[in-house]
Amino acid sequence: xxxxxxxxxxxxxxxxxxxxxxxxxxxxxxxxxxxxxxxxxxxxxxxxxxxxxxxxxxxxxxxxxxxxxxxxxxxxxxxxxxxxxxxxxxxxxxxxxxxxxxxxxxxxxxxx
Amino acid sequence: xxxxxxxxxxxxxxxxxxxxxxxxxxxxxxxxxxxxxxxxxxxxxxxxxxxxxxxxxxxxxxxxxxxxxxxxxxxxxxxxxxxxxxxxxxxxxxxxxxxxxxxxxxxxxxxxxxxxx
Numbered sequence: 001x002x003x004x005x006x007x008x009x010x011x012x013x014x015x016x017x018x019x020x021x022x023x024x025x026x027x028x029x030x031x032x033x034x035x036x037x038x039x040x041x042x043x044x045x046x047x048x049x050x051x052x053x054x055x056x057x058x059x060x061x062x063x064x065x066x067x068x069x070x071x072x073x074x075x076x077x078x079x080x081x082x083x084x085x086x087x088x089x090x091x092x093x094x095x096x097x098x099x100x101x102x103x104x105x106x107x108x109x110x111x112x
Numbered sequence: 113x114x115x116x117x118x119x120x121x122x123x124x125x126x127x128x129x130x131x132x133x134x135x136x137x138x139x140x141x142x143x144x145x146x147x148x149x150x151x152x153x154x155x156x157x158x159x160x161x162x163x164x165x166x167x168x169x170x171x172x173x174x175x176x177x178x179x180x181x182x183x184x185x186x187x188x189x190x191x192x193x194x195x196x197x198x199x200x201x202x203x204x205x206x207x208x209x210x211x212x213x214x215x216x217x218x219x220x221x222x223x224x225x226x227x228x229x
Contacts, residue, residue, distance in 0.1 A: 004155075033217060042202055042220035043156075088155060090218075098144050098206050098216035099171075104155040 004032075004089040004103030012109045019076040021106040023089030024069075030092045032065055033100065034074050037086045046074075046087075079110045114139035118203050118221035125228055131176075131190040133224050135203030138184065143205040145186040146218065147178055150200040162186060198228045 007022045023032070031050045035043040049056045049065045049072065056063045062075040076083055086107045090100040115138045125131060137143055144163050148156040158171045160178035168178050175194060179187045186203055204218040 031216070035220075040200075040223070040225070042222045043204075043218075045217045045219065048217050092216050098218075099146075099158060099161055100216070100218060101158070102148075102156040104153075 004091050004101065006087070006089055006103045006106040008106060009104070010107045010109070012111065013079060015079060015081055015110055015112050017079055017110075019079050019083070019108055019110070021074045021087050021089075021108070023072045023074070023103055025072075025089075025091045026070065027091075027093060029067075032063075032072050033090045033092065034061075034063060034072075035088045035090060035102075037088065037105070039085075043088065076108075079108075081110050081112050084108060084110045114205075114219065116203060116205055116219060116221040118201075118224055120224060121222065122225045123227070125193050125226065127195055127228055128192050131188070131193050131197070131226070133188040133201055133203075133226075135186040135188075135221055136184055137186075137205045140205070141183060142207075143184065144207045144216075145180060146204040146206070147186065147188050148202040148204065150202060150223075152199075156202065160188070193228045195228050198226055200225055 004023045004025045013019055031048055033048045034046045036046050037043045047058050047063050049063050060077045065072045086105040088102050088105045090102045092100050117136050146161045147159040150156050162168050162180045165180055176190050201224045203221040206216050206218045
């Protein structure tokens with residue numbers, strides 16, 4: 001079963017605009033991660049936020065986590081055409097074996 | 113640095129034929145290894161994971177199997193492919209000797225596109 005659900009399923013913006021994607025999950029987590037996938041390629045890890053953290057930054061990425069609402073958001077500022085990809089959230093319910101449960105993803109299209 | 117290889121990149125197989133996909137990791141030891149399948153426009157479904165040689169955990173019952181004959185080698189197999197086995201297969205690794213044990217970010221291979229006709 002899928003733990004994370006991203007919203008929206010698809011997002012289309014212009015270069016320079018900010019893109020915000022949301023993720024909701026159902027059970028308690030150890031951490032939540034965001035990944036990016038270019039069409040037909042493997043996933044690339046972007047950022048990991050632990051359950052005791054509320055906000056994290058990495059370059060143009062900002063991730064927030066609200067464990068009371070079981071939700072997270074990924075903000076990409078000043079988007080570029082090269083940011084066009086699918087973005088997935090994944091939750092880790094620590095069991096000692098480090099498995100992740102992925103959502104269905106948000107497809108982001110950034111037009112020049 | 114660590115790298116992960118998958119082959120083949122693409123594969124077209126008839127229904128009922130066998131399957132063998134291979135994944136190898138370089139630059140770390142004792143990694144956790146994972147096989148995922150991604151259907152078109154969908155998220156990733158965890159198929160198998162392994163925490164050591166010969167140790168395989170299955171997440172979804174199906175006609176696929178996995179094996180880990182060496183520390184950094186993970187193989188996905190099937191004796192008889194079904195149409196529903198078509199998809200994008202991704203191998204990933206995490207942990208190992210190069211990352212703290214508390215880390216579980218995963219690093220993905222380039223994937224294999226499997227089409228069963």
